[in-house]
Amino acid sequence: MSLAENSNNWRSGLNLAECNRYMLTHQIHCDVTFRVGKEGKLVRAHKYVLSSRSPVFDAMLYGDLAESYDIIVPDIEPSSFDALLRFVYCGDVDLCPDTVTSVLYAADKYGVDDLVTKIKSYLDQNITNETVLIILESAKLFNFEDLLQKCKSFIQSHPFPLLNSKSSSLDLTTETLEYILSLEFIAMEEPDIYQFLIKWSENQCDKAGMEKTDQNIRSIMGNLIYLIRFPFMNIEPFVKNICNREILDAQEKLNLQQVIVGNLDKNNTKFNLGERKCRIFYVLRGQLPCTEIRSNGSNQPDIIDIRVNKNVRIHGFVMWGGVSIPYTYKIEAKLFENSKEISTVPVQTIYKRESSDTKFTIPLPEPVCLVPDVTYSAWVCLKGPDSWSGEHYGWYVTEHGVEFEFNESCDDNMFPSGSLEQFPGLVCSL
Template structure:
């Protein structure tokens, strides 16, 4: 009846184009309390019904659902269809769209879905989207479409306290987003204009977590951060001024630390010798962004013991962190493992081959055997590989590195 326009008795003018759409009063009123009031209520409209704020394609999707119980939408159109369903009180369609949103979260769609959830107060879905973004924001913010996110949604994202993303990377993304905003309104992409687009968003970046060299090289070379703000932040970084003197946030982003274990006590074998002072090395990849805080190593069952250690972490053969030479002593604990912390947590990203190396000098330790070559903890999968160089015998199935300390 709708397709062939048979016995239609109501006309609607839809969208900015004032497109004429003919339908049936009984169908509209029986499926929507809002249409029922507009057509049969005390203030029923006698003329054509005006629908100015819904695009024809979205209104057509709404009508198809009212008539057939079926609907067709995509991540690009779901927000406008949800808006139409919400405005006209079509609860069945709202439920159907919420199910779609819940089942179609990907790196490409999560920002659109997040905006829909916030716009329509879908609190039961917001927590799920937050965790998706917090735990692995890099692929979410990489597509060009991410630069189109609204300022409100961007504020929401970079204010997340558990966002697993380096503050310098957040700063660079905010710069790119602001430049895109300048393009959209025809403004020249000067530093003052970029800062104007950022507004108070810039205060959510934890600049104080950067080391001084990074801050000077990557932030002070532009006029995005004002001169007095740069001075204040530099003083905070070197701990010579009270943090309350600036508008910037200084609360540390929270993270959940956990251990990725590839070798348990039942897997140990004896002994692992260090007479040749060769480093133990293992390579690995991750499936999502995660921070690594340190390496877990086997020690000796008999207490006391002492090791002289030095460690390194490489990303695609480039050194990214160095544990300086230090002494590890165990004198009061029977724990046969110990942790070597990195000087600062390092962000690991998908698509990168990492190599952990530790040189131990000291007594023979326990070693491991029958390790799993793939381990998943908290949704983070580490896949291990044998290093082609000298490894003191450590590989993806045996040796040292029974675990790694990570956080989201």
């Protein structure tokens, strides 16, 4: 006896979406079979449901060239195909940054426009420091121009290191990386961008089974190397850290050295010689290694007053990290202007696992312009393990022509019992 015959009352009280879900889940009267993914997972479904929601499925199943055998779908993973079917049958879908691009690919391939629209809305509302690269890649792949511009705007207004050694960065396509390196706003120094490009190229070598020689790395880089703004590096680190490898050839090294010191006609090089417009810089109150230890068990906030002598934008706070690696903190952060709150960082948890993470940054939701003759107060509360704490700080620091004055908080009513040992500095731009 069939499941349908054995469950006479399963339709009772169910709406259409619930009936569809039940029939799909229990494989009742399925009449089409797919072999999905590299392993060819068996997926059974109903022609009438698929054709009613997708013109591509309709042509595939009922058109003149309708397929009569198992339909092979090698380019979509089973989990993404299942998500597509759930939406087609029931109108709902669970999305997350790690899988959203593959589900979007499936929806676009089979012309399920309602799902494409839903995913695009999800991407639009979930751009963060952690997801912006994934969303940027999707926007380029599917020609979502408005979403692409929103990612670009986010990158420009949230200038924190975008490219790093995490897999999401190293796995960028050449086209997406070219787009990023062409931007006039990247919150990284050019030497750091160049070092990332090397790591990205090494990762591509690994994928291709190539030895990671300087010659192969240069071959992988292709024209991407011309997007590095070498002329805005200082000559000493350029010679020390870049000329010691054979990624650039001898003539390129010589030409770039001459450009850096101002002795070469800039029309005689392929390299991009334009200065990036947004100059991000760190304002550090002290350069000495941190040796003190601060207990965060009391949840005591850190507060510091800031004054500037000319307009400058602040993008976030630099904090000392945990003594032991890895470490996790729950963070609260705010910025005040003359004791009035003007920016609040949503409560969040950070996790650091690299031995070099002795400092970390807390980005503000949007950059804030600091103006002269106004007192600003940075307030941060860390909840978590013991952290490093600074010493020998400077009260006056000048960076990029801007003089920063740091002081203990003068408003005991607003900020009682706050300390400032854990504030090594700020992230700013002109």
